[in-house]
Amino acid sequence: MSKWLKKRDIILIAVLLLVGIITLIIWAFIYSDKGKSVTIEQRGEIIGTYSLDKDETINIEYKGKTVNKIIIEDGYCYMQEAECPDHLCIKQGKINKKGQTIVCMPNRVVVSVTDDDESGYDSIAS
Amino acid sequence: MKKSLPGLAIFLTFAIICSYIESLIPIPFGVPGMKLGLTNVVIVLMLYMFGPFEAFIVSMLRVLLIGFMFGNLYSIAYSLAGGLLSFICMYLIKRFGKFRMITVSVVGGFTHNLGQLLVAMFFFDTPYLIYYLPVLLITGVVTGAIIGIIAQAVYSRVEKFANSIDEKNQTDNIKQSENVKQTDSKADNTDINQS
Structure with missing residues (x-):
């Protein structure tokens, strides 16, 4: 064991x-x-x-293509669809x-829960 | 094994293969920037087997090569930041000399995730990403420990082999330098004779 770890190693890791x-x-x-609203960047x-x-569905577009589909449902927000290889954003729940x-x-889409009031940029939302 | 170009090339290839294997393993958790960091096995091993300069060169080259093959400009930026910070911290911890390989690797994992997150925050221009800090720090320690155990296991098997090569090189070098000295002194003698 001492070959692998010494006392000071365990302390530093701890x-x-x-x-x-x-x-x-x-x-x-x-x-x-609990937040009131979500801001999408x-x-x-x-x-x-x-x-x-x-409840709302927000499509994020880039260069004429829908890249992300964000759903607001029952007070929760989540990413439903994404045009990316790893789909990490969907797994984020x-x-x-x-x-x-x-x-x-x-x-490069960031969805965050805030306390801000709703603002009108509804041209992109559908 | 010091300063042999083929050795460095082989280790660079190991690093790229490791990161390819890693890209095949799906991540079950939805945390951006979270990964096993298998490539760090190679960097930790190189720190011990070659030295800081060689490890640094390979570390930076693999970030660029892997970035161009599997990633994009942004992923290169994150990896470069994480790679630089973790390399500096691992080097310092190793140079301090009182810690084992696993600890060096844990420090590397911890600081890699920290650096990556800070650069991602800078690029995204949002402070919101800090939300993932605790998860990334803890996973950095855990993956760092796993990587350290792998590196230590590999190192204790390869150590003897590497040392034997080093010794052979050293004796070769000594012989060569002796030869050089002899020829030098001969040259000196001829110079004196001529004058």
């Missing part, structure tokens, strides 16, 4: 793990409030803010807590 767990606990407190620009209370985020890296 400290790093503890840092992770402490941030996890802090984060659980920070992200405990694409390539650094805000596309719109949509209320979580109203449903969100409704303030600050929670769905990210689609390849399409």
Whole structure:
């Protein structure tokens, strides 16, 4: 065992793990409030803010193609379809807590729950 | 094995194969930037078998090559940031000399995820990504430990072989330098004679 790990190794690994767990606990407190709406950003620009209370389907378009399909349903928001190779954004599941985020890296789409009021950029929504 | 170009090329190939294997493993969790980091086995091994300079060169080359083959410009940027930060931290921890290979790898995994997240936040220009920080830190430690165990297991099997090659090279070098010295002294003698 001593060839693999010594006491100070275990201490350092434990400290790093503890840092992770402490941030996890802090984060659980920070992200405990329910948010009112979701803000959708694409390539650094805000596309719109949509209320979580109203069921809606939002299609994100890029160069004339629908790249992401975001669904708001029963107070939760989730990514239903994505035109990307890894589909990580779909696996990120449903969100409704303030600050929670769905990210689609390849399409550079960020969906985050906020407390902002709904704003009108409804030209893209369908 | 120090400073042999074929050795470096073989390790670069290992790194690329590792990252190809990794791309075949599906990730069950939807966390951006989360991965096993199998390629880091090669970088950790190189730190021990070759030295920091060679490990650094291979680390940067594999990020570029893998990025051009499997990724895009953004994924290159994330990997480059994560790779740089984790390499510097692993090198410092190793140079400190009191920690084992697994710890070096854990520190690498931890700082890799941290650097990647910070650069992703910069590129996306949104602070929201910080939401994934705790998960990424913990997975960084866990995957780092797994990678460290693999690297240590490989290293303890390869160590003797690598050392024997090193010794052979060293004796060769000594012989060569002795030869050079002899010819030098002969040349000196002839110079003196001529004058």
